[in-house]
Amino acid sequence: MSDSAAIEIKGVTKSFSNGWLGKKQVISNLDFQIRDNEVFGYLGGNGAGKTTTFKLMLDLIRPDKGEIRFWGRSAKDRQARALVGYLPEQPYFYSYLTGAEALGFYASLFDMTGQERKKRVHALLDLVGLAHARNTQLRKYSRGMLQRIGIAQALVNDPKLLILDEPMSGLDPMGRKSMRDIILSCRDQGKTIIFSSHIISDVEMICDRAGILANGEITQIIAMDDAVSSNDDTIREITCHGGTLDLSGIEGQIDGQKNVKHLVRGNRHIISTADKKTADMIMETIRTQGLELVSFSQARKSMEEIYLKSTGQDTKPVAVEQE
């Protein structure tokens, strides 16, 4: 096992009872590592097994086989959880407690003195911008405020590792920005962060690497730097202006594996393709048909496309489309 890994997941499999139908495997042979001081995005659709993975990490549920370690310590070890801060998806709290009481209660589950607890609660309420609502009962908090109390309780022990389940869900744009800022500032403090999300742009913006989970298996791990610099499958987008653009003449020569999208907006044509040769042929057709070239751009493959391809959802028919 690697010493530098913050989280090491090795051969983890988990199934749940499915009533009379036997058992349903939710996680199968999960195997990956998260490095120290890394922001790791965990992408996957509904039911892919993201929350189950987090619950396995926190020993809320036990794997059928395999093991999980934090800096070499078994996740089953209660003291290993002293290194961890966890924000569940749509966190629920004891609604009769005030913001300060709730954080004080969670702090009391760690080995902190009363004075330390008080200071920590004060600092956290400031950090998440809830100092003004410290004496308000949580039942009166808005969804966004609860999410902020959620991140505050996850930070109550100044953890080395943050596990955040859909931290941006239900937040308005301002809330999402402040959550991103908190995550990035945690990384700057040397913390390791794993968070799940449906929002691919958030993952693109703040992650060092992202793992894509589909049907309980990691299908791909992408380093963001590699995704940015990779030229494979670069999308070429051609915009031209003029009358009718007829691409039927080159359809036979287009590589069947390359997707060409042709959008028509009045006199404007936007054509995109991932294949360089096809792009050259389209440019030539534009020139011969007397249309005016407005722009030609090359865009890197987006996380969304990588995600869709990796989860096998990128199954659009390959054809020249006209809208």
Place this chain on the structure above:
Amino acid sequence: MNKVLAIGLNTFKESIRDRIFYSLLFFAVILVFFSIVLGKLTIGDPMKIIKDFGLGAISIGGTLIAIFVGIGMVYKEMEKRTIYIILSKPLARWQFLLGKYLGLSLTILVEVAVMTILLFSLCVAYEQALPWILLTAIGPIYIEILIILAFAVFFSAFSSPFLSGMFTLAIFIIGHFTQDLRLLAKGSQDTVFKALADGAYYILPNLERLNYKTRVVHDLAIPVQELGLSFVYALCYAALILTAAVFVFERRDIP
């Protein structure tokens, strides 16, 4: 132990804000006051009726609260998803369960204390004297409630509130009849019935050992040794059931 106390105090705070607690407390208070009416209507010493009925009300009221709050203890935490954050902290499951149990025990202690004060007030109004002797019955009633609460927690560690409620109620009822059942079985020829009655007697709690109501109301002597043994028996039994609850809860998934 600090963590257990933190969970306990939080549970206490939660349950005294629970509406069901107040409705049951109200029900128990009504029962205590009903004893006045009954005392007036019945032939004989009205004080004995008031005391007898009042002690019964404390027992039934406390037991019902124990069942209602105990069966939802784990389930409510899971349903409201508050358990995920708690158990993600460096807290052992036994600490969580014990903390919850202690919190609920404190809640019920308050409830029993409120009803006791009411009953004492009634007695003072009639007799102009504080009936301290009633505490000899109320103490064991509370201990009995602790056993019932332990069962409610045990069942709630793995089954739904409805089933847990049914099972716990069954334990409460059978627990008061195991002694009688065994006596009845002794005179029976049916070996299966005998074995069942013996099994129930040895496995289930003998709650009649904690029933001193009649003896207290009728001023019959209660040896301190007997009382002490009953306490030790009941507390050991509650500890055993709680240990079983921890054993089950430690092994289950929190999905």
